[in-house]
Amino acid sequence: MTATTSTHAPALERAKARVSGKWPERSGLRGFVTTVDHKRIGRRYMVTAALFFVLSGLDALVLRTQLARPEESLVSSQLYDQLFTLHGTTMIFFFATPMLFGFGNFLFPLMLGTRDMAFPRLNAFGYWVFVSAGIVMFGSLVFGLAPNGGWFGYVPLTGPTYSPKANMDVYSIGLLFLGISTTAGAINFIVTALKLRAPGMSLARVPVFVWGLVVTSFMVVFALPPLNTANLMLFADRRFGTHFFDPGHGGDAVLWQHLFWLFGHPDVYIIVLPALGIVSSIVPTFSRRPIAAYSLVVLATIATGIISFGVWVHHMFAVGLPQLSLTFFSAASIVVTLPAGIQMFSWVTTMLQGRVVLDVPMLWAMGFVVAFVMGGVTGVMFALVAFDQQTTDSYFVVAHFHYVLFGGAVLPMIAGLFHWWPKFTGRLTSRRGGTWAFWLTFSGFNLTFFPMHIQGLLGMPRRVYTYPGGNGWGIWGLVSTLGSYLLAVGLVVTLGVFVHSLRRGAPAPDDPWGGETLEWAAASPPETQNFTVIPTVHSLHPMWDERSRASFAEGAEDDDRVLAAGHEVLQTSELDGRPERRLAMPEDTPVPFVTAAALLVGVLAVLLGWYWVAAAAAVACAIGIGWWLWPWQPPAKALSEPVAHPEEVS
């Protein structure tokens, strides 16, 4: 810690002993199933998401091998349809957002200066639902019933007439199931960031990563319902004979597209905004100066989030909608790029005005800058209706979104892993290994996806299991496939660097990079309670200002900062971070796991058409939730004490 700790050292020791007793960590199977600790859950999300990334990536290698030459027959068209649908669906729903939620779960309480998320049991529940939904979605492949209508599932192809088998039932119900987890996670992030910040952390002192994930969470709250509506309607049309999308009985197939893209466009920003937040954590640290134009970066994040709800028709420019509609959405789609541009300028300015240290996390972040700008440029091209109508449904689109998704999300995630690895695991990674991993991955990535721009401009359609020779597509297909193998090597090396670190990495200090935010004040890895003393935050960079750092030691004698009376956190006010009351937090419990298991049973029952079993499972869930929310403690045993005696809570 700091020099001032020497006078407070005995008090700190006493405080630590008292607090750790209230924050035990249970090991073994029981601990695994019952834990509500945000760090364990966050790591779990990241590991599980990484597993889905590997599965989906292997899937993609099969796709690329099939597409290396014209008229290949490595896989049948039916299998190809399942593989490419699963690739997109898994990457977007089971890798990207859960991985970022994993980062958020681990880092939010640490960055905010508290000890757990606002709703610890909901956090655990969200994880179990996520992994169950992933098992349903990916496991269906074993039965040949994996979703096969593309990740975007357009009707009427996915309706009852043309997709009579159960594949798209798995899709619609699987995504409805997953949506519960995503929404729960989002609500948790918002409420934690609103109410559990350290004293003094006003909104203007909240780290950019937290802003990014909070804006994302608000987007989830509003963007998932259109998807849920669409999936419910699709399932009803398929299973119960309704006619939402059936033009023969007054329905409308384009309704699916509107509902899907009303979700789908915000979703890409749901993926990208937390990743931009990771970059905003790395660039200032490795430029040795605070982020340039913090307020503008925050406003840009919010603006991107809001405007992203007004551009969805740019995915439908070739559907035959009225000209006026195309004009509006084209203009909106150009405007939505401006806030992202502001963020890019902020990072560049931060680097120009600082002293750049090109350590491994920064290298990956620089890769992101290059790739995301390239992807963003092709994105703006799509905003122009005339260009879009020529290249829609071609490989140019595939190139674009892989640049923004791989470049804009995966590269920052890997950067974030290298950056916070010491904090997550207590180990350092090899600098040489990380550098090799970067160059192999970055080269492989560009070699895989750049040729797709050319294929697209040469007219190659997307979503095809093979293609004819003689169009000039084959050579680029071969280059792209070879690139994908190089990319795979790069990613394996990256994984190898992390595995090597776990087995032989040097132990990490609390703050290996000289970071600015509070997570670097905790141990590597943090103790279960995160902080023995809840700090008082005096600036946007608490680790770089003396008063905030001193508060760790100074608060050792203050009961309202040590919070050792129970399993407690400090609740503070929404805008200014003024202390309000102590909040007793739930401890380890099996109820979230059991409730999620009941939900899984219900979902499987619905898929199989066993509706009475599903109803029984719903009742079991309701009982689980009731048990969870029941006020077990008698009110006389005051669970939460107001601090600083504010006015009567009205």
Next chain:
Amino acid sequence: MSALREAPDAVTDAQALTVEAPVGRPTGQWGMFLFVATEATFFACLLASYFYVRFSHGGDWPPDGISDPKLLKPAIMTALLLLSSGPMIVADHAIRHGRPRLTAVMMPITVLLGLAFLVLQLSEYSEKLKEFTPQTDSYGSLFYVITGFHGLHVFIGLVMVTVTEVAALLGKFTAGRHERVRMVSIYWHFVDVVWIAIVASLYLAPHLRG
């Protein structure tokens, strides 16, 4: 690390703390607000789909010779649901001012009114199903799914109020600890407001010829 020039510390200086500040909301309330926001968005999507299908359909609405929805039952259902919010408001107010017995009397009134709403809805369904079903056409699909999901939310709300009532009867709530009553109340009012939107869209709007 270079010492950063710090701005005057509005939040943590002693001077700031002597001014009384409004106390924020408990975490559970924010959680319920956000849950209600996402569910409300879901109903907004359903209603938007209703209007989208209606206007892209053109022609008569309801289509296929289905008669305009009758207004008597929905009017009574609206009155029942709106009235049922009153007792919840009183229940919440009562527990905050140390009157747990009043709270325990008010919540069952809400439950009864809510049950009456559901009974009327079922009776309306049994009448309407003779004329059209969810499988008849898109109008049928939309009508039953929208009103059906609302009814499901009413049912869930009644379960929540009932469980809260049981907790109240067991003496779990006092003036110092009563958050749950307000949270359930927020959900109940949301269910109310959604009904008004549904009545306007599905029942009143077809009668507006223009």
